[in-house]
Amino acid sequence: MVLPRNISVPIFGLGVPGSTVEVEFGVFRAQALVRPEGVWRLKMPPAAAGGPHVLKMRSGGQEVVVRDVMVGDVWLASGQSNMEWPVARSREAADIRKEITPQIRCFKVVQASSSAPEKEIRGNWTVGSKDAVNKWSAVATSFALEVQKTVKVPIGIIQATWGGTKIESWMSQSSMESNPKLRPIVDEYIASLSGYRERLSQWQESVNQWDSANEKKDPGNQGFDKGWGRREFDDSSWSEVALPTPWEQIEGRDVDGAVWYRHHFTLPKVWKGKGIRLELGFVGTDDSSYVNGLKVGATMGRFKPRAYYVGPGVLREGENVIAIRVWNRSGEGGLLGPDIKLTSVDGGASMDLNTTWKSRNEQVFEPPSAEEERRPVRPMGPGDRNAPSGAFHGMIAPLIPYGIKGILWYQGEANVGAAPMYSDLFLAMITDWRARWKEPTLPFFYVQLPGYGKTSQPEKAEWAELREAQESALRLPMTGMAPSIDLGDAETIHPIRKREVGRRLAGFALSRVYRKGTPSFCPTVISAKREAGHIRIVFQDVYGALKTRDGYDLSGLEVLEEDGNWALASAQILRNQLLVSGDVKGVRYLWADNPSGNLVNAVGLPVAPFRILL
Template identity: 35%
Template sequence: MVLQQKAKANVWGTAKPGSKLTIVPTWDKKAYQVNVAANGKWTAKIATPSYGGPYQIAFDDGEKLTLNNVLIGDVWLCSGQSNMEMTVGNGFGGVLNAMQEIADATKYGDIRMIKIDNKTNFQPQQEVPVKWGWRECNPENVKDFSAVAYFFARKIYQEKHIPIGLISDNWGGTVAEAWTSGTSLKTMPEFADFVKAAEGGLTQNDIENRYKTEVRHWIDRSRTDDPGYKGTTATWAQPDFNDSNWPKMQLPNFWEQAGLNNYDGSVWFRKEINVPADWAGKDLKLNIMGVDDYDVSFFNGQEVGHTEMFFYPRNYTVPGNLVKAGKNIIAVRVFDNGGLGGINKGPLTLQLVNDPAKTLDLAGEWAYQKALPLARLEQPPVLANSANRPTLIYNAMINPILDFNIKGVIWYQGESNADRAEQYKILFPLLINDWRNKFKNPNLPFYFVQIANYDCHDQPVAADWPELRFAQLQTLKLPNTGMAVTIDIGEATNIHPRNKQDVGSRLALIALAKNYGVKVPYSGPSYSSLQTKDNRVVLSFTNTSGGLISKGSAALKGFFIAGADKKFYSADATINGNTVTVSNSLVKQPVAVRYDWQNNPDGTLYNGAGLPASPFKTDDWQNIKLDPQKQ
């Protein structure tokens, strides 16, 4: 393991109840004595020297225990969502040149990592949920190391040769509010009610019941834009509706495995069945093994059931008054939030309630039609089994480690909050100040990654990555923060870009400059001010180490300019010293400039140190998206 250097390091654990525990570290051979409580718990503070090792720590409560191979160095907490969770060699395809990186890990045994397990809890916890304990960096172990964290540590170690401990505490697809304490979240009205309910004894069952209700209301609201409805009437479920021009699909099946690729949203299925004469007027049971994700089912135009549970078997009673001899129509509206979509493989039947042995097999060809794409809807409610609820991750994964001494935090998160960028401007600084308060260090370094370029074609329309990046940029107003810009090293069609080397290195540059006394550029050009001159705007920049350059293109790209009408046009841009002059002949009186203001932009502004400029805007206008093909 690694303990924080030059600190009164907190150590804690359990021992023989009521005993005296003696702790002796080999770096100073001083004996620390602690009284063990009646419940067996103990805590101690041990003075640590400057970096070095390996050392031993001996514990004795009548039974001896020795920790070996303990290094003294700097410990960094590495948190966020999947781009921090992504490993060097396992998961999401691994990093660029993974095999070589894994082989080279043999040089960096003084880098260690511990992995916190993914857990949630309604109350703050004390026990640390460990997925795997401290591991020494080597070619076998590094495969499971957080890639961003590893490359961050490697860069620092290469420069300073200080042992680095990494606490890998991250969870893919999670939102910032889940990582924030309830104490802080209660200051934000949108989260306060949930936190207060959790503090008052809210249970998982309560959450699931609330979730079902929220999904039901969400599905009901989706009828407005669904062509299968006219008002509250399900026209596509009616017996007289003509579906002869609809395509066909074999059911049960997942539609993404049956030719309907890359589609999330609602799909209507219809099937004509022939009911025996002796079934007429009798109650039937419609049995569907499961649905990905939700369904509303109809018989002869009348709703017979709905379920807001993923993969949960459906068994709907069809009232006898709807059942007639001969032709009948079954319709199922399936709504998929993401993934395969459709009706699970398994029994798909209709049977007599009073004689279940009499069954009609509904498997086979069904007519289908796409209706309402998910991208046209508001964000769906959070899944009942999701971690994405306020403060629950914090309670289980951050609260238990608060006593462990750390040097600082690196953070890579934001994609899951991109549909609420305005809120993130408050929430993200709140999280940072919250952690500083909880770790009892108001100056705790907190360095984060601005989310990378990405096509974002499968994200909801509400998601606004440029605004989220801008919210991250504004968070730099907090002291002792730093931001690694990655707008140039993402992948248009991969939300988990494989170049994690540059991500970790850019984070490390910030730490080296701010915490390790290394004089090195750590930021790309930062917009500072503007002047309007006739039909031109002159932008001034700081952090221009080595001068401003256009990298990879003779023409400086990525700038847009607008007048008071808020209509942006792709701009001509030229560099002059530490300024950039921007113009477009169609904008006679410019008032605003934006740079790299798309999900996947192509800007080329860098400084001489090879670091890219952050996307930015000079205006405070909302809900404006730039499309370089149309503007």
Template identity: 35%
Template sequence: MKNYLKPLLAIGFLFVTMLAHATVSLPHFFSDNMVLQRDKAIKIWGKASPKEKVTVRFNGVERQVVTGKDGMWRVSLPAMVYGGPFEMSIKGNRNNIVLKNILIGDVWLCSGQSNMEFGLNGDLTGKEEIRQSKNSNIRLLNVPKTIQTSETYDIEESSWQECGPATTANFSAVGYFFGKKLQADLDVPIGLINSSWGGTDIETWTSWKASMNNEEYAKYAGQSVEKALGYATEDLDQFKQSLENDPAIKEKWYDPETKLKGWKKMRVPKSWDGEFKDEDGIIWFRKKVELPKGTEGMPGELNLGPIDDADITWVNGTKVGATDFWMANRNYKIAPGILRAGENTIMVSVKDNSSVGGINGEPEDVYLKVGDKNYPLAGEWDYKPSVTSSGYGFSKWGTGPNSFASLLYNGMIHPLVGFGIKGVIWYQGENNAGEAYRYRKLFPNMIQDWRGQWGDEFPFLWVQLASFMAVEVVPSESEWAELREAQNMALALPKTGQAVITDIGEANDIHPRNKKDVGIRLAHSALHVAYGKDVLASGPVFEKMERQGNQMVLSFTHIGSGLSTQDGSKYGYVKGFAVAGEDKEFVWAQAYISGEKVIVWSDQVENPVAVRYGWANNPIEINLVNSDGLLASPFRSDDWKGITAGNLPDGH
């Protein structure tokens, strides 16, 4: 290239770059239909050219600002009372943005894992609720899922929507019912921001700075996430592109006529192990099954049980099904004309996005049904990897949202910092149950982190873990009980509240479908904590215990006008108590309400020293409530070492 052309090309590139940034722009969460927080200064920000004048006009107020060298601009509008709809204009040198249908009201951030993400279309009352959900005074914003190794300026593409049948089906059911209750009771506009991701740990929602308060990450102090991880979002994006465009599809691995080498053996069903124990990616599985004469051309049914996370399945080179949902059982119909007498080839492409992948059911879940006969498929399958995280240098940590701290905070919470909110509702903890003792620090650390990021001690409310798994025959230790205890401890922070939902869990489903009562109970807590209404903030809270002979006399706060039982027992019998002596062996106890006390005893324990209530994975029968009908949280009087004390995650 001629030397004199290089400066001209450089100038041209600079000119094109300046043009690209010459227009005023906003993060995606500033959009039509948004709700801005009432009674607090309203902050608006965006990008433009360096040294460009930007004018913001809203609700009779005008502000001007000149961008810095980085092209960033920010204005602060005065606090305003609720109302609307309004328009906002943001004018620069080259363009003018007009945002319409804006309301001023209360904005709540809804976050956590799958029980917060759980859509209204899955709720017990969802079908009818969606049909009747039109309410222009409730606005919804879904934050798209993204893993980011550094803090980002903006969320992925999204915008605010009015609440209605076209927008509520896939919005958080808990968030929707919470917002609906508040809007009806307060008669002010409500904005709901859903930023949640199923199956995630609390660590990934915590900022990198605050993660230094956690012992497993403190050793990385002074390093960035990318330095500690050894990769950046750009590297992750390349891997994700390979997951979305599996090269094996192009090479027709699914065709039995395609000649492939390098297959190994793995028993199915089970999770990936051995060399693939820590892998994310795509592994193909192949099984050949012999069918007798007379089955050619017959329809069939292929059952594979649950697969983690996604699959595409072929029979004799014909695609018979695909599922991109890790909890669902794979049950694929095979159309007539695909099966043949003799050898048939089943090919399953299994994609794992995080954690452990595989065909994970029981052996009896995996079979081919033709006519009235089942052909078992459990046993040795051939397998061959197509795309692996280790091939992209990710073998140490993996590529999912739980691979490291802050990966979801960076792209799904940090961009929102500064956008005015009334408070936060949180539903998470299932993923951290195995480290419940550490959750005592992890949870308040995240709450204080978010408040510090916003510079606002806003209300923070959460859902206590529901009942789950089999009902215990005898009193036993419980990780889920210890996680609930850690959640209770976080109530020591100011402006916090909790919804107890042990009565609406489902033994066989970690995702209870009754989200309506969850949202309403959160709203009840919000009315007290966030709005100062004269309602009880929670159910009865254990205060102290006195021993009288072989009986324990328990006192509670937050009882209102008195204690009672949820099932209205005329005798005041309370379920779910256990007592123990010095031997620490708990037995089920009898209990009844006496005035404002609960009397607990067991004839098997002559000298009781400790009481536990609802201390189980599934304490669904507990029934102690206050005068507002709110359940008492599970608790214990002892501080004996739990089963999660000292647990640390592997690798960090």
């Protein structure tokens, strides 16, 4: 756990109405009365960075003791899957595991969508270690590493992320209702709840029919024939994945077929000569499970939690290997958890297997491309990740007023195609979150979407439009945008280069919050004006002079001509300025879903995409 330093620390929780809660932290002792609604709150005096400390809470003869409490800075990291993307699946995983320190802690908020603000937050703090960090946000962890090694105080990350969520889910209901442009979102959702149960029942019937007609037939266990279940098989070339995680999230696309997972573990001495139980949780859809090459169990169907007995004769001293083949017929596949572990059959210790595994696809089937052939989509309703205000109620509201230093945000992919509304949504969300934390200039640093897709045609520019909408937040004080246009991957919506994204966010924190180090931001446009025979565009954060990354002519720039068409163009580079010749009506740069350009500042950081209409 990490508590905020140098401020009055809010301590809050639930209790029996009318009872008293006593809090002890070092020499501090105080009591709070539990209100009629079942909540209590008090504030501790400011404390300096350091630790470890012990926090004690007592009420009604019960005591809760939290040990190894550090005092430092806490940052909230939120958004959808690219913020959620774990360290284990990032390109820089090995480096992050080497650098992680117990001075960095992470609280992962349990994903939850609620119809009303929750009073209690669900989740757990974990201490930085090479194993624990595998499931943390790669972007947030990279940010924390950069900040901690410079500021040298404990850093806590509160990770409240959920893949596939739209920004509307992260906003309070009042922030949308109070804005005439946004109120229809709430009104339409509330109206849609009429008849929801009937639509849900119809959907379940149709999806059962679809599954029956479309589920893939298993062609046979080809991986077993290749020795993938054997203990001695060399899996060093296999990919590393953090489990439990749906197969589709790992692949970044909808897939069915067969996938294998392998995990090496050392048998504890206390388990020698004893049987153990392999618990997998839920699997999508069918599994065949092996330990040291021997089959210990197999189950068909996704709604049956797996638990297999492994006899003492199967296990060996030293290294053992679990190998699991999952055949996914349709829907969400892979090892879904929520917990994977080995337990002693005599009720003793257990071994947590929610960690890094080796993985390899045996056979992959792409889903149908035609919309009418796809699996029916569940109707929107209570509990849905994209229900307006759902994630806010379940994952953000119960965090308030925990003392945070600032907010990191990486989201927008789910709102591609709705850029005109996104600007209003984004500004309203930032303003509302700051008001709820009672910090009008609470630092808010965010990632601008990377390039994605195989097309670089400007005519198909929904991602470019969303990036432009994201830039609108820079009009608010104490915001910073980290472009990632150069870090994308045409093949996947989840680019695996996360370390640099975290570094760019950390650059804002270090220079603008901590006042340390030399600023190093991506250049953005600060002005553009028409002059005799050309357009002069001025940039900030150049640190010398603009240049092309490869030394060739400038690429990625276009001008809007008199006939209304955009055409490729060149420009003259004058230190922190571009001079674009001609009597043109507009200029844009990197304006496509997955564009290519080469303009950078003196330290090699890319110029952010822009569009200027004159």
